[in-house]
Amino acid sequence: MNKLPLLLLIVLISFSCKENSEKKETANNKELNVYTHRHYDSDKALFELFEKQSGIKVNVINSKADELIQKMVLEGEQSPADVLITVDAGRLHMAKAKGLLQPVANKETIDSLVAPNLIDKDYHWVALTKRARVLVYAKDRVDPESLSTYEDLILPKWNDKLLFRSSSNIYNQSLMASIVANDGEDAAKKWAQGMVKNQARKPKGNDRDQVKAVAAGEGDIAIVNTYYIGKMLNSNDQSELEAVDKVAVYFPNQNDRGTHINVSGIGVAKHSPNAEAANQFIDFLLSEEAQSVFALSNYEYPVNTNVENSDVLKAWGDFKEDDLHLNLLGELNKKAVILFDEAGWK
């Protein structure tokens, strides 16, 4: 009995050594190391498809973008990272500012496929997918005619009616950055203060929880990313289906700048050991084949203009997007957080 743990230990150590030696063998072949903040099963399927098509093995490190950026900074010139994928433009902007990225190779391809405001000015990164940050309202209590813009949410008529999550959430930060860019700092701070004044409860939970709270009557309007609603509409959970059935989607600011969008995006690492494969990978992810996977499985809006939206998104109709350049969102992100704190948006 006493020797059993020892025996197990030896077996397990040898098992992990075997894993290691296997890795060394493949290291000589072509490999692509992906640092990504996205962790969807559909992404994994896409990576496998790329492996099959190109013969390049894809290794994935999944973590939060900030941690990945810190890792790349510490690794320096020897960093094994080839590409960095994040779920917002702000982090890519930060990675670029820290000198962690390099320009993509096929600028013409990217220009031809993707709208200019979704590409870094120096081509250090490009958006992969879009999500609109929309209003979700209770069908039985709110007349969509009474809705108009993000800015109008601070009107007294919405007192005690608004639901939104914490200002630690990057999507709220991006929205705030877009308001700073469009309306100016002072107006943005007043807007945040007005939002806090109109909140139905302290910010808590995630986007889906806000939708459920609208359905249950805790408030009338929530701020939510589109793809979460797409997922709720196709949920296996009866209570989520019932909740999402009671609400409807509203695209704000259609008569002026358009609805705010945030993106997930990709850039080539500055010290990429395999930059050629990295560029090949980006071209693949922007291809119609890959973009339709993004669109269909994850209810995101594809950035490739030739690819159609999924049926769920089509049902909501076309809408006008805020074509604010994403560079600006990255630059203003920190300012947005500071204004949130000053306004007391928890």
Place this chain on the structure above:
Amino acid sequence: MKQAGSSQESFSFKHRIQRGIRDLNKWTVFTVLILLFIAVPVITIFFKLFGGPGESWGHITNYLLVDYLKNSLYLSVLCTLITLVTGVVSAWLVTRFEFPFRTYLEWLLIIPLAIPGYIMAYAYAGFLDYGGIFSWLISPFGIENFKLDMMNVVGLSFVLGISLFPYVYVSARAFFLTQALNLLEASRLLGVSETKSFFKLIFPLSRPAIVAGLVLVLMEVLNDYGAAQYFGVNTFTTGIFRSWFSLEEPETAIYLSALLLSIVFVLIILEKYQRRKLQYTSPKSGRTSINHRIKLSFPRQLLLSFLVSLPVVLGFLIPVIQLLQWAVKTYTQVFNQDLLWLSLQSFGIAFVAACFTVLFALLLLYFSKWNKIYSVQSAAKLGVLGYAIPGAVVAIGIMIPTLSLDKTFIELGWASKFIINGTLIALVYAYVVRFLAVAYQPLESSSLKVNSSIPDSSKILGMGNFKTFFKIEFPLLKAGMLSAFILVFIDILKELPLTLILKPYHINTLAVKAYGYASDEMVMQASIPSLFIILTALIPVIILNKLLLKNG
């Protein structure tokens, strides 16, 4: 006078140095070496205290810090209370009394620890949500559309308390099993009532064991991020991540972590100082047969079963029922045989790393005991601090020294790529650094029970340190070691930030899988990997619990 005073001082300083040199032995050197190995990441972060915070510091102190500190304090006090009462009471009842289902409850009481805090938070929020299981249960009573909102500080304290009380339970029970019963018998023979004996004798004597558990609870409460973030409760750790992720200043985040480290270090030293003069050893080596359990009348036994199963229901049954309900809805989407392979990998990594962690904790504990310089003994406490700060920050503390080592190897031409980072070495090292406290606390408290006169006589009779250890202390420490191993193993099984950032490409764990879903608001899909974590934790808990009882 003045001159005399200064010569006195220099004498005392000289004297101290001389005494230090006299007392210096090889164990001092070994202690310092081990300590360096373990504490380098913590020291790396600690030194950032002198680098100062980033430019957002003013903003943080103006708008955020007060709120954060208030919440953290509130949370710490509430969690301490919850885990103290739940852990100690349940440990005492299962050791002292006989009642139906006791043998099952004994190990079921450890399992809540296997459910990651954020999963517990999601499970409870889901359970009590509109249309959740709870509202379904009460709907026959005519209550419709009901939601018990627990997304606040009190709810968070409950969720964390109910998942962390096993720390107190395990270390209190290890003490009760080995020590308490003969003392209690003596006290009962002298005519003191059962209740009075417990509060006057057993409870004060078990203080080192209980404190050891509470220290772990507190550190884990302080570094929790996932559950607090979901519940919208801003704690000190929220501040760390807000300065890092949102205000884009990693240096301020590390500065805040260093502050947190200092606070916890001071608390640990204070507690040790306060109990310095108290001796907690027993004259007997303390091996009691545990057939002495009291049998009450049957209705009272049932009452005990009910009482002891309460924490199991709250910390295990309710979240598991919720997870099962979600699992039924998503298994077609999530379940495949990969999960079995993942479980095996998770098990292997946790097993190996837990062995190393317990080994290093033992080495640190005994080397510092055998060394005679008191300040080196206190410094050994530095080794446990890795547990007090968020894993993501520990990861930075790990990467800074190991990457510079890796880079040096490459420059010297000894390696063509990183050989520490991106391999299992860095990951296991990180686990040892992070979870040393979890092994060290129960080991230290059970080593205090070994009366020093036994090893001392052994050494006087010419046995060496190692021989004495293996012949005398090791058998007495077994219970503590097994407890330590169980706790570390479970902790590693559910560990997240270190695993995410340091794991080799080809390694994957159940916790990573669960997080992948949960972080994208696919809580239901996260249920199956979470259930697998619990299942994987069950096997060693059951086996080791048997061993623990046999050795107790």
